[in-house]
Amino acid sequence: MQQPNANPNHLPNGFSYQAQALSAQKSLDLFYYLEQNLHWQQPEITVYGKRHVIPRLQCFIADENVNYAYSGSKLIVEPWPDVLDAMRKRLTAQLQIPFNALLVNLYRDGHDCMGWHSDDEPELGKQPTIASISLGAERVFKIKHKHTNEQQSIVLQSGSCLVMNGTSQRDYLHSLPKQQKLKHPRINLTFRSIM
Ligand SMILES: O=C(O)CCC(=O)C(=O)O
Numbered sequence: 001m002q003q004p005n006a007n008p009n010h011l012p013n014g015f016s017y018q019a020q021a022l023s024a025q026k027s028l029d030l031f032y033y034l035e036q037n038l039h040w041q042q043p044e045i046t047v048y049g050k051r052h053v054i055p056r057l058q059c060f061i062a063d064e065n066v067n068y069a070y071s072g073s074k075l076i077v078e079p080w081p082d083v084l085d086a087m088r089k090r091l092t093a094q095l096q097i098p099f100n101a102l103l104v105n106l107y108r109d110g111h112d113c114m115g116w117h118s119d120d121e122p123e124l125g126k127q128p129t130i131a132s133i134s135l136g137a138e139r140v141f142k143i144k145h146k147h148t149n150e151q152q153s154i155v156l157q158s159g160s161c162l163v164m165n166g167t168s169q170r171d172y173l174h175s176l177p178k179q180q181k182l183k184h185p186r187i188n189l190t191f192r193s194i195m
């Protein structure tokens with residue numbers, strides 16, 4: 001069983017966590033709305049020369065002028081649903097970041113996951129700010145320093161907002177490990193600003 005070991009108020013540089021950015025009811029309503037209404041895709045990736053579908057579903061939403069190369073894994077680009085456009089505007093006002101794209105992940109249960117990575121594509125700029133909203137099942141989120149390999153984990157609650165900015169992508173990897181016993185789904189929204 002995975003346990004959190006980090007105090008969410010004392011995360012590494014560039015990570016900040018707000019537990020209740022959205023109310024429990026709003027988070028649940030939004031979860032069901034998005035689960036039903038987004039056009040979910042399961043793109044393929046190549047790992048060691050073999051094609052695999054990714055272990056989760058995705059939807060990529062962006063402004064029309066965004067450079068679509070970013071959705072590299074051949075995701076179809078969708079327009080903003082009103083409810084997500086409203087959320088984008090609130091986050092843009094709060095964080096002073098012109099968010100123009102949103103990657104949505106649906107983890108159907110604890111078998112779905114995301115491996116270690118940094119969101120450090122050149123299109124995101126040098127010190128990107130990413131706002132990550134969680135809806136539905138709680139999941140463990142791991143952070144690992146690229147040089148010391150020191151790891152921390154926190155539990156991302158439904159309705160929470162994790163902001164990654166500054167040197168977080170340069171210095172750390174993050175991942176969402178499998179939690180084999182978990183039966184419930186989770187949706188994660190990562191708002192991004194693509195140059
Ligand atoms: O699901 C999460 O909390 C992480 C998502 C993530 O790291 C990403 O979309 O780049």
Ligand SMILES: [Fe+2]
Pocket residue numbers: 117118119174
């Ligand atoms: Fe990420």
